Amino acid sequence: MKLLILGATGPTGRHVVDLALRAGDSVTVFVRNPAALGDLADRVTVVTGDATSRHDVSGAMTGQDAVVAALGRGNSLTADDFFTRSSTAVIAAAEEVGISRLVWLSSFGVGHTYQWSSVPQKLIYRTLLRSVYANKEIADERIRSSGLDWTLVYPTRLTHGPEAGTYRADDRLPMKGNPTISRADVAAFMHQAAHGSEWLHRTAVISD
Ligand SMILES: NC(=O)c1ccc[n+]([C@@H]2O[C@H](COP(=O)([O-])OP(=O)(O)OC[C@H]3O[C@@H](n4cnc5c(N)ncnc54)[C@H](OP(=O)(O)O)[C@@H]3O)[C@@H](O)[C@H]2O)c1
Numbered sequence: 001m002k003l004l005i006l007g008a009t010g011p012t013g014r015h016v017v018d019l020a021l022r023a024g025d026s027v028t029v030f031v032r033n034p035a036a037l038g039d040l041a042d043r044v045t046v047v048t049g050d051a052t053s054r055h056d057v058s059g060a061m062t063g064q065d066a067v068v069a070a071l072g073r074g075n076s077l078t079a080d081d082f083f084t085r086s087s088t089a090v091i092a093a094a095e096e097v098g099i100s101r102l103v104w105l106s107s108f109g110v111g112h113t114y115q116w117s118s119v120p121q122k123l124i125y126r127t128l129l130r131s132v133y134a135n136k137e138i139a140d141e142r143i144r145s146s147g148l149d150w151t152l153v154y155p156t157r158l159t160h161g162p163e164a165g166t167y168r169a170d171d172r173l174p175m176k177g178n179p180t181i182s183r184a185d186v187a188a189f190m191h192q193a194a195h196g197s198e199w200l201h202r203t204a205v206i207s208d
Contacts, residue, residue: 013070015187058093066101079135
């Protein structure tokens, strides 16, 4: 598969790149700063650009079979409209280029999944993550109402742990406490979802 990965320099996106290369995919990464790729740059096609620019994204999308997006704001607690701006650019670029498959990383607790969150999770989502979650909710709705073959991925708190392969994934997943999932497991789920049809037009909640 010809796979375009957005957010490839982030910790989750980097796992997706590694998995895709191991699986024999033809990998294109879309990054702001190619130097951050290190040696990986020799093994993938690198396109430089800004994910909020439809023009930049559509250039990278040409000829791809699917897009996996692991975009984020790093440690920032403000969204600065990043998720609405990048999702708008990605949807418009996909429509322009004629690509339909999109696997998009969001967060558990956004939108309708808030109802299944535990008391400690709700506290964090309503305070620290309020700005990011409000913006993600709008972005995710835009993706759902687009004509794309989308999958939205809603992991709980991310860790840098190894791939365990034992996580739960469902459309509806009630939580207790403050569960986690490793970025490696999230990446494996996203990569697998991009290769199949099981999670088409579904929001996947994933957690240990
Ligand atoms: N932390 C958690 O516990 C948690 C839980 C659930 C969900 N999530 C979500 O999971 C996602 C990924 O998180 P993460 O920690 O793996 O990654 P991250 O550190 O947020 O990295 C995000 C990636 O997006 C890229 N990016 C940001 N702005 C860009 C722009 N304008 N144009 C192009 N690329 C851009 C970054 O590139 P640069 O390297 O150039 O900055 C980086 O590759 C985020 O959406 C986050 O909200 C996080």
